[in-house]
Amino acid sequence: xxxxxxxxxxGPKEFRNGYGEVDWLPGVYPLIHTYKCVLKAGxxxxxxxxxxxxxxxxxxxGTGYITNxxxxxxxxxxxxxxxxxxxDQFTIYAATDLEYxxxxxxxxxxxxxxxxxxxxxxxxxxxxxxxxxxxxxxxxPNTRSWSVVHSGNLGRVLMGIVCAExxxxxxxxxxxxxxxxxxxxxxxxxxxxxxxxxDTKEGDWSYVPAGLDHSLLAExxxxxxxxxxxxxxxxxxxx
Numbered sequence: 001x002x003x004x005x006x007x008x009x010x011g012p013k014e015f016r017n018g019y020g021e022v023d024w025l026p027g028v029y030p031l032i033h034t035y036k037c038v039l040k041a042g043x044x045x046x047x048x049x050x051x052x053x054x055x056x057x058x059x060x061x062g063t064g065y066i067t068n069x070x071x072x073x074x075x076x077x078x079x080x081x082x083x084x085x086x087x088d089q090f091t092i093y094a095a096t097d098l099e100y101x102x103x104x105x106x107x108x109x110x111x112x113x114x115x116x117x118x119x120x121x122x123x124x125x126x127x128x129x130x131x132x133x134x135x136x137x138x139x140x141p142n143t144r145s146w147s148v149v150h151s152g153n154l155g156r157v158l159m160g161i162v163c164a165e166x167x168x169x170x171x172x173x174x175x176x177x178x179x180x181x182x183x184x185x186x187x188x189x190x191x192x193x194x195x196x197x198x199d200t201k202e203g204d205w206s207y208v209p210a211g212l213d214h215s216l217l218a219e220x221x222x223x224x225x226x227x228x229x230x231x232x233x234x235x236x237x238x239x
Contacts, residue, residue, distance in 0.1 A: 001045075002193040002194040002195070002196045002209070002212060003191060003193045003196055003198055003206060003207075004025050004028045004206065004207040005191075005198060005200070005204060005205065005206040005207070006022075006024040006036070006204065006206075007023055007203070007204055007207045008201070008202065008203025008204055010022065010024075010036075011038060011083075011099075011203070012037065012038045014037065014137075015038070017043060017045075018039060018040035018042070018043025018045075018094070019021070019037070019038070019039050019040070019043060019045045020037070020038050021035045021036065021038075021102065022035065022038040023035055023037045024036050024205050025180075025205065025207050027040050028207045028209075028210060029078060029178050029207065029209075029231070030106075031105060031106040031108075031231065032103070032104070032105055032106075032178075032180075032231055033103075033104040033106075034101065034103050034104075034180065034205065035101065035102040035103075035104070036099075036101060036103050036205065037099070037100050037101070038097065038098070038099050039062075039064070039094040039097070039098040039100075040097055041062075041094050041095065041097050041098075042094065042095075043093075043094055044091050044092060044093045044094070045091065046072075046089055046090065046091045046092075047083075047090070047092070047102070048086040049083065049085065049086045049089060050085060050086065050104075050172045051085055051086045052085075052106070052107050052112070052122055053104050053105060053106055053107060053143065054082070054085075054101040054105040054107060054154060054155060054157060055082065055087075055100055055104050055105070056080065056081075056082050056102075056105075056157070056159065056229075057080065057081040057082070057083075057092075057100055057101070057103075057104065057165045058078075058079075058080055058100055058101040058103070058182065058227055059068065059078065059079040059080070059098065059099075059100040060078060060083070060099050060100055060101065060182065060184060060185075060203075060227075061097070061098070061099035061100075061105075061182040061185070062075070062094060062095070062096045062097050062098035062099055063075055063076050063095045063098070064092060064093050064094040064095045064096070064098045065092075065093050065095070065098050066081055066090055066091070066092050066093070066125065067090065067091050067093070068083075068088045068089065068090040068091075069088050069089075070088070070124065073125040077127050077128050077129060078112070078127070078128035078161075078184065079125065079126065079127050079128070080124075080125070080126045080127075080148050081123065081124070081125050082120075082122055082123060082125075082149075082154070083122065083123050083126075084122035084123045085122070087122075087126055088123070090123070090192070099203075101182055101205070101227075103180075103229060104179050105155070105156075105157055105231065107155060110235040110237060111155045111156060111235070114155055114156075115155050116152070116178045117153060118153075119153060119154060119155070120149070120150075120153040120154055120222070126148060128146070128161065131146035131147060131148060131161065132147050133145065133146050133147075134146070134147055134160075136169075137160065138169055138170060138171040138172070138224065139164070139167075139168070139169050139170075139232075140164055140167030140168060140169075140170075141167075142164055142165070142166075142167060143162060143163070143164035143167055143168055143169065143224070144162070144163050144164065145160055145161065145162050146160055146161045146225075147159075147160045148160055148161065156231050156232035156234075156235075157229075157230070157231060158169065158177070158229075158230040158231075159228065159229050159230070160227070160228055161184075161225075161226070161227055161228070162216070162224060162225070162228060163184075163223075163224065163225045164218065164223070164224045164225075165218060165221070165222070165224070166218055166219065166220045166221065166222070167217065167218065168189060168215065168216045168217040168218050168224035169215060169216045169217070169224070169226070170217060171213070171214055171215065172213055172235055173194075173210070173211040173213045173214070174210065174211070175210050175211040175233075176233060176234065177210055177230040177231060177232050177233060178207070178208070178209055178210045178230065178231050178234055179207070179208040179210075179214075179228055179229070180205065180206065180207050180208070180225055180228070180229045180230075180232045181200075181203075181205070181206045181207075181208070181216065181226045181227065181228055181229075182204075182205050182227040182229070183201055183202050183203060183204045183225070183226050184201050184202065184225040184226055184227065185202055185210065185225065186202060186223050186225055187200065187201060187202045187204075187223055187224065187225040187226060188189075188200075188201050188202075188218065188222045188223055189216055189217055189218040189222060189223065189224045189226075190215075190216075190217055190218075190219075191206055191207050191214070191215070191216055192214060192215045193209075193212050193213070193214045194212040194213060194214070194239075195213075200216075210233045211215050
């Protein structure tokens, strides 16, 4: 089977102090661990921090805010937060039930060296409305894309968003990166990987191995809307 997929209904069922998480698609790729998380309204959590792992938080449903020792960030739309490793503990507060993806990336020594050489300033908090838009040849003429993490800004990690109606992305296999996709609000499209097709909807999480042809396409009247998360499969080498 070319497609690995977790469905929204497979999200957290057990909660402690208003928080639940599920390890989604464990074992599909070394170095990457992905979790679907739910924080109930009125609750808070201070996530574990790591010295040698990159973490990315994608807030997909609900409202709340994040605080650290220096400031607060309002979560009132689709938002992304990347903490500064162990530098500063932060806390997530949920005003309404808050759904998000937690992506934990193990770093090899080469990744750490590349990060020291060049990286984005952390912590980073970005709202969907603040993202930079870009174009790409594999996407339909009316398909829009936005960048969350640019190539080279966070080691081997890249991230963005795609949105369209009645079209989407049709891409030849990219051998350099593995890709995950999170279906956002109102999404209803077909994911095809190496000739195998599944219907995907809001809240689903899928994985595309490096090198396989794939498409994410919506029929007329339906919507493509997803976060893509990629990891370069080759280690970074510095000149």
